Amino acid sequence: MFESFLEDTQAASSKKDIFSTYEEFLETLGYDQVLYSAFTRERDGYRPSIHFNKNLHEWEKHYLESEYLRHDIVFRQCAQTPGAFEWAEYAQRRDLSKVQKRVFEDAESAGLLGGVAVGIHGNQKLDCSVMLASSQKIKFLAPVNKSLINLATYHVYLRVSPLLKELAPGVESLTSKEQDVLRWFASGLSRCEMADKMNLSSHTIDYYYRKIVNKMRARNMASALVIAIHQNAVSLS
Numbered sequence: 305m306f307e308s309f310l311e312d313t314q315a316a317s318s319k320k321d322i323f324s325t326y327e328e329f330l331e332t333l334g335y336d337q338v339l340y341s342a343f344t345r346e347r348d349g350y351r352p353s354i355h356f357n358k359n360l361h362e363w364e365k366h367y368l369e370s371e372y373l374r375h376d377i378v379f380r381q382c383a384q385t386p387g388a389f390e391w392a393e394y395a396q397r398r399d400l401s402k403v404q405k406r407v408f409e410d411a412e413s414a415g416l417l418g419g420v421a422v423g424i425h426g427n428q429k430l431d432c433s434v435m436l437a438s439s440q441k442i443k444f445l446a447p448v449n450k451s452l453i454n455l456a457t458y459h460v461y462l463r464v465s466p467l468l469k470e471l472a473p474g475v476e477s478l479t480s481k482e483q484d485v486l487r488w489f490a491s492g493l494s495r496c497e498m499a500d501k502m503n504l505s506s507h508t509i510d511y512y513y514r515k516i517v518n519k520m521r522a523r524n525m526a527s528a529l530v531i532a533i534h535q536n537a538v539s540l541s
Contacts, residue, residue, distance in 0.1 A: 305332060309326075323356045333449050339364060342432040363414050383423065390445055418437060420436040476519040
């Protein structure tokens with residue numbers, strides 16, 4: 305499923321097609337409401353660069369009219385820390401202001417359930433904030449689904465960003481073994497499973513992980529996989 309998403313977004317020729325594929329993938333995880341915003345950082349503030357909204361037009365209008373942006377702890381967290389997290393992690397905090405509590409209450413009243421946010425800090429010029437929600441109650445977000453959301457969102461970010469070349473500069477080529485490790489990683493194998501498949505020790509797999517991340521100039525294996533695909537450093541087929 306995820307490999308198909310990567311291939312389809314890589315083959316897409318327009319932002320519309322990329323976001324359409326992103327929508328379809330998120331729906332398989334139960335998220336049918338998406339607000340994707342990327343901002344170029346300038347001296348006098350932020351300038352919107354990319355904007356995509358699916359089924360959240362009324363909420364976005366209410367959110368902006370209520371001036372929630374400068375109070376919203378979820379948006380603030382996206383700006384401070386990259387990665388995916390659940391809104392619920394912050395909704396129950398005791399130090400929330402009345403306005404911050406109201407943001408969560410209004411979101412729930414508007415039918416935004418099981419909220420997830422993703423913050424992306426690609427470089428010093430472009431930041432991205434993504435809000436996902438479901439129209440149906442999601443009891444539990446599995447860690448693997450959170451990782452998939454994070455990886456898929458970063459992949460879309462690189463595909464639609466006009467700063468792609470700056471975000472992912474030239475990288476070192478990967479050895480055949482390193483490419484194999486990336487392919488197994490993309491298929492969802494754990495380190496131990498990968499070691500068994502490749503007849504290697506887990507320490508050797510860890511060594512390859514570090515080499516791949518360093519060569520791709522990435523923060524982790526998930527972002528290394530996306531960058532490798534964009535740089536044609538690996539093929540999943």
